[in-house]
Amino acid sequence: MSHQSKSHLYKGRYNALVDTSNLEEVEYDLPEYEPVIPRPRGNPPGDNLVVDSVDMCIDLNVGEHHTSLFMIDRLVVRRGQAFFLRINFNRPLNRDQDVFHVEFLIGSHPKVVNRTKLVVSFGGETEGLWTGQIEQLEGSSALVSILTPPSSIVGKFRVYAASEGGSRTNRVPETDLYLLFNAWCLDDHVFLGDEASRSEYVLNQNGIIYQGEASSVSQRSWLYGQFDQGILEACIFILDKSGMPISDRGDVVKMVRMASAMINSQDDSGVLVGNWGDDFSMGTSPTLWTGSVKILHQYHNSGVPVSFGQCWVYAGVLNTFLRCLGIPSRVVTNFCSAHDNTGNLKIDLIFKPDKTPDERNTVDSIWNYHCWNEGNMIRTDLPSGMGGWQVVDATPQETSDGHFRCGPTSVVAVKKGLVCYQYDGKFVFAEVNSDVVSFTSDKYGNLTPFKVQTDVIGQLILTKAVGANARQDVTLNYKNREDDQAMETAMGFGMERDQPDLPEGRMTVTITADQSQFDEPQVVQALLSCSVVYYTGVQASSFKQQELNINSGLRFVVTGDSNGQPLSAMKVLSLRCPPLIVTASEVAQVNGDMFVTVSFTNSFDFTLKDISVGMEVGGVMEQRVKKYSGKRRRRRMRRKRKSPLNGSSNNGDDDDDNDNNNRVNFLESTGRRARRTALADPCPAPRLGPASHRRPSSILV
Template identity: 35%
Template sequence: MDEFTLRNVNLQQVQNQIRHRTDGLSSSTLVLRRGQSFTILMNYDGRPFDPLKEKLIFRIVLGPLFVEVPVSMSGQPSPSQWSAILERSAPAPNAPRTMSVSLFSPASSSVGVYTLHLRVETRLSVKTHLLGQFTLLCNPWCQADSVFLPSEDLRDEYIRNDIGLLFKGSPGSVVSRPWSFDQYEKGILDICMKLLQMSPQYQSDMRKDLLNRNNPVYIGRVISAMVNCQDDKGVLMGNWSGNYSDGVNPSNWSGSADILRMWSETQFRPVKYGQCWVFAAVMCTVMRALGIPTRVVTNFNSAHDTNGNMVIEEFYSEMGKKLSIGRDSIWNFHVWVESWMKRPDLGQGYDGWQVLDPTPQELSAGMYRCGPAAVKAIYEQKVNAPYDVPFVYAEVNADVHSIIMRDGTILATNVDKKRVGALICTKRPGSMLMQDITSEYKTEMMDRSIRMFSTDVRGGEGANGRVAPQGIAVSLQLLKAPVVGENITFNVTITNREAIPKLLRKHVNAQNKEYNRNPTGTFWEAHDDLEIGPKKTVTVKHEIIFKEYMQKEFMEDYLVNLAVVIEDMKSQERLLASEEFNICSPALNIQIQNENSVIINTQQVATVTFTNPFNVAVSGELTIAGSGLLEEKVQMRVTIQPRETMRSPVRFIPMMMGAKMLHASLVLMNLSTVLRGFKTINVQEA
């Protein structure tokens, strides 16, 4: 009888990827999750397979690492090592002979692109066959995996969902910004795997790197460093200068695929440019693609404590102008990611969400990266826990000392223990709303006794200064959320707490600022004297007209630092109140023709509408994009007269089922701002 001869092997890509929940991920290889078996079919000629006469041995190769796995006739897979079990053999006469083999990877396998070989040993020969490649990812559905997430709803949100919201602005006026994570876009998974290969760790010691890739803590640190390009061939270059002429303004990105493709297609040259939300959104894409549950988180009033003393010092002139003194700063918002994983290195109680921050700010073990810092360790003030817990703790908990100065002399100091980390939020699973997660990071009033380093700031009593006066109180209040094109109105409320009249001098100052730095020049100010009777309260209304703040060029994160200093003319005591806020752009509106019956592979029509509220004509470029809905972005130039309504229809054919997002942006040329809108669409089966 003829000798057993292997004819071909079918890796059953479609069936295996559905079982492994990797369907939709685009790769040149079969895509699998670790800790789960996959089945391959082998067709052969000759006599029926006889395990006494033929040996089948799989060789599973990852770089310089490999394991040999003989096919066994029966039994259960071992949870700790690779195994291969013969499921069935079809010896019917004249029919093609088929064998089905189930291969199993342990849940602690390394993430990477593997090559699969099969060696057939018979009495007369030894033949080796190259079967192909497969990409192995983490498996949050597998209880033995260190990224296991128990809830199916949360797995849908933090692994499979490819749309999201990034939150920006200020705590009192949160802006929702749509983002397309694009992990299902063509070739994106392969680029994410390439990102691991381009890392300094892989380049310097491939074997060690591949062995360490079984651990999501290690993977998170590698990706956190590789998303920025500070010390490697990373993806994005940061730029906060306001000049983006040789690249893309960070505000113009709306999804991760364009960025990752540009990096890959330019032989891994850094993409220009990113800021914190872009770094975080790209990292979220890469981590979700690798199978590690991840969400994007915004911390409002995020402290950047450069000297590690848990105190942020802000300096103002006696006229209410914020001064650029000192290296500490408070970002109006800062965006990072949290990834879900076990932390056996920290002992019991620190599994779960971990902060990872790819925005290059400070070095961590010699590289620009941050985390994973266990959210529970931050909450418990466990500042000695790896990785980078003290830095993140300060971002959400530092005290703010506001100091009024004249000619280097401190006139007054105010301490605010609540401003930093005023709101920490993420997208709510299964909806396009915000979820407040502040209480996961901090109790209502954290115990401020913890200090890692001594500080010479004397709790409100500077060496040359005075404690903030108790005789008067002052507050600022915006009368409505500011919108581009409208005037800004606000009240200054002053209370005389004493039983004597007071003569006061009031200085109000408005400055432009970027979200991550101190303000630039004053664009509006008001100074006047007022008398206030004993135990009286006075409210003064102010208005900043549109053309006064529009003289400064701005983009979508247009922020204002508003401050008032009240000076008691008799005692010379001074009191400061300040408010930072964003001026929102008007929104685009998207309507779907048959919103409740959007069916896969069936043409639909969406209409983008916008009524120009400005008293000048506006022109710019309208871009409509939607992963799984549009194969390519739709772009068009538009000009809209004052009070005119633009209506732009767009035809699209949904290619994937589930929740998808159509988003539109209009970059205005003459007003130098970006208008946005988005619509989530539930694509149903035919």
Template identity: 40%
Template sequence: MTGRTVDQPPTWWYWETEEPMVEPVALMSSGTDGSVKIQSYDLQYSTNQTGHRTEQYENKELVLRRGQQFKVDITLNRDYNGEKHKLSAELKWGATPKISDGTLAILSPIAGPISATFDDWGTHVVNATGPNVSVALYVKSDSLVGRFRLVLMVTDENGLKQKMNVKDEIFVLFNPWSKDDDVYLPEDDQKQEYVLNDQGMYFYGSGKNVYGARWYLGQFEEYVLRCIFELLQTKRAKPRSFGSPVEISRVLSALINSNDDNGVLVGNWSGDYSGGTEPTAWTGSAAIFKQYTLTKKPVKFAQCWVFANVLTTALRSLGIPARSICNTASAHDTDGNCIMDYHFDSNGKPMDWLDSDSVWNFHCWTDAWMARPDLPPGYGGWQAVDATPQERSEGVFQLGPAPLAAVKAGHVQLLFDTKFVFAEVNACKVNWKFSGVENEPPVPIHIDTDSVGVLTVTKAVGKMEKEIISDQYKPPEGSTEELLAIYTVEKYINSVKKLVVETKKDVEIVGTLPDDIMIGNDFELVLLVRNTSSEDRNCVLSIAGTSVYYTGVRAKEVIYELKDVAVKPLGESEYRLKLLASDYLRDLVDQANIRFDVTVVVKETNQTIIKGYDFKLKKPNIKITVPSTVHKGSTFYAKAEFTNPLPYKLQKCFFSTEGSALAGYKREMFRIIKANETVEYEVKLVAKQKTGERDIIMSFSSTELIGVTGEADIIIQ
């Protein structure tokens, strides 16, 4: 097994209290003696953030959503006179605010009653008693999002204007509760899930076998929102982009990876994680954003589920509804023809060096919810956005937003990267065979039209379980709707799922692998070779077993066998391949996947049949024991237990602990664990200041075994 972390955790791995932030100095311009002046103000943090549904944010700044008003209480130096005095405001964004690019907003006084559908900038006096005035400030629904400086102004009866610069910045977010916002989401339970829920899940697996793990999204942690705005402002986003969820989500898909902009995460699929943390050890986004903020360096290392969850965190933090999704048997189409090409030699052995396309066991990305005013009507709703650096789009490693409606209909010509996403869920696989004769080109021997995009899932609304959303990405296999989508794609790409007409084969393979085999145990692959003809069939059976990364890339050959198999007319022959733990353990990589490529060549007819079987070994779970309830802010202990399933010791061991219940993140070294030993680990934790049912997520890693996780629920009172 490969995979490595740093030997000693850096000092920033554990925090419980935040460092005090330096507040900007309040400024007040002088007015003419005797004029009306603002003496003080109150931003009404609690009332405003409750009304804007931002009370969970841990930032010291006021966090608001665009498209609705917020209240400010102002005290003047003398009694307010509504007929003589005017209260107004300005919101300034960036270093050189201008009205022309939306970085300067003038909130002029609004006279008379305000309708329920009012959507503009403005200032309205709600009530006044003597020198105390309550003012409603209206933020337009297409405002830029980001960090604003608020300036309050009062003008007296003589036209003399006095300004006060509010010392604290104000954060403005997208607003899925506002019907005028491009991210408006009608259903309340979906807003609760896709915007406000910080307890997430991601999924992984192969084919129809999908497993889930918890992930602490942490979109309300102080470091997250500040980090995202700093990323956007210091990288590639122009001011006007900050008003568009389409542009912001696309830019974030590039900024979450470090390939082009020195962004948040470094991708690594090599199996060697020296100098960083292996991707399977991460259990949440908050620790990643914290490390990136404090070190100012990209965080090592990530794979697709880490990229997807961190992007989901970033989008939810900004107010864009988002969900992390998993697509099993996910195609990576390098040449844009929506066909996955695989090559085999005359004995049926894979020729990996010729395969540039790949089908990942699974791939995770993010869906973001938004309108698409840049496209014709009908393409709003969920959009695929992917931060995993796979292929360049417009010269940058970014993807999306690609409308799911366009992907499903085969409208691959539409922005952004719709063709790539279509291939991920609906490409076909073509197996090519070389005859062994020099200079003779390969011939297609098998076309598989339904083995890509087997299952697409996300976390269910309000539940810690999966929801199948395959029908949102593509029509059912073989349906009229699918044929229409493919014919539509044919207008833009040649030879989609229509490469050759296959000849009828009278020999078939059926393979069976066991479920739930723990790593370190033996198992069998059972193959049935069936003859559906009325004649004898003499076959050459080839079995190539290789350890594979979840991306479908083969790592090491585990076993290769070549056998002669005779099958009677209308009969079948069984072949059993037994793998001992000693046969495969040293060759496994990260997620303990083994790929079996089985080929049958019929001597009488030269028919070639190729089947592939993906097998995943189980890893042990961590059993976590915690108190049923704890008080907010209190210290408590969690006990973890798990058994080493391997027949050799585990070295350089770490336990990592994170979750929505915890103030901070811990990563601690642990002793060497003996072969098949059961160990206990106790960790001291601090409960968050938030009440309710929360979770604790723990992971274990070592040189020999990684990707071991567990979780527990706890009630904070």
């Protein structure tokens, strides 16, 4: 669409087109020649200063700006901190007489008034938002420093240089500059004061996401890969796809709110399609993803949402997006997380007259766990003290201002019950503080409450610890376990608790019976039901009909009666995968081959079939997935035993012609900075023979 036709779409609403494109190539930026401004004195005719080229001094800048890990051949710096450029001229520079400019443009229609066109003058009288000074003169070149404000727009800038009265440098993509948020700058709204925290929440590419249940926590490794080749461009592509104005991209609050909407595809063709069922034939099962890199590459290359994701996948991809752009972030897991559809601070569990769960009329749900993100930022839009960690949730649950998004929500405000502050405070507060109320429904649909539980929701909230592969309990950041003040404050801002007043019963029921309060045995009439449920608390089907998968669990519900006192208890057992054991055959060396064996033990009494194995190596190998049907087991295992583990083996998979076709030099394909990584690995594709009962199965990669 031409510029004229695009502008027509905005006629009557804006005077000019709202610029939302950062990656679009611009054919015409600036005139070739800079006009001459008369000066009292000048150089002799024919001796005009001409800029020959601009050197971005990548190696000089990346260390101070903590951007050396980016696998990109462009300069990446952080705002609020000076960086250096070397300007090469046709002759030595005269400080007293010569005037030249360095210009930075972002977007397809840059304007000074929108801060999308920045001009830094040297030797002139004009001073803009970005400032600079000459640091060193050497022959016909000048080393200059450029200082950007800590509120600058984040994105990709085109760089030009021109002398007064001379020609301007041509459009050279190699001189493009990426500007990011700066957690090391005191005046940046994402500033984080602790170096260990900055290393963890901005620079660490590997993470742990906690799953399971509060009494039996499991974990999943996740490769964020925010510095991998193509990821920075993919993140800016997401910004462009969202339609976010370029002029708003320096505001961290607007940035993360946009990201929480764009990581899901629910209403804006964002990154991930959600699927909480058990049919993933049209895409990739959420449990098979090992990191964010492949997802973001696929979305960037196709522009089509990637299938499929669930809460931890949304959180992992959003964490990559935030860290890539320089926003400190972490993934948080809330165990027993409430999804309150009615907004009344209680989860309504409805039982039929025969005491079996009424799944049809129960609209609220309790997720075994739910993953979201926290981003660190100052909230200038809220009263003082509401900054710090903010909840940002990309999982599409409820709409916020018309879009499926959530946050940023101040964690401090949630703990204090200040749900009046934007954004989505009521929803997040309910996720960690709701009551669970059990009702009996009669044949007319009338509900009678018989049990209230105030300590079920938000039992445990975990994140990865700083600098260690260990848990950090952040539950007390969200709630005070024995303090009702936050609940009263929230109710004062319009949240309805609607807790029924029930007499305290003398008997309770759990999965194991307890009669310690009685001198004599008591008669209890009870019903025990079992169903297969997803981790979101949604029932899949009856126990005997449902095939279990690793993202399912067993839910046991006990309901009964003792001398007129209703009794109920519920227990969810999560299913765990067998642990994977990873061993390396050699010590990792740069530019050297190595092989990795991944093994696990099948604890079942039958052979596993239809196995999918995924593996990813940060900065070296994008995720590879291999599928195995379990057929022709004996032949493959026999041929594997005959082959040494030296990279020349072939275990008989029909997919593979020979090992040489599987060997790829990943070092050459990962870009200019690949040789800085400790894992330079030309790995063949994963191989796996089907697992039999209690026999370790190995994958040679």
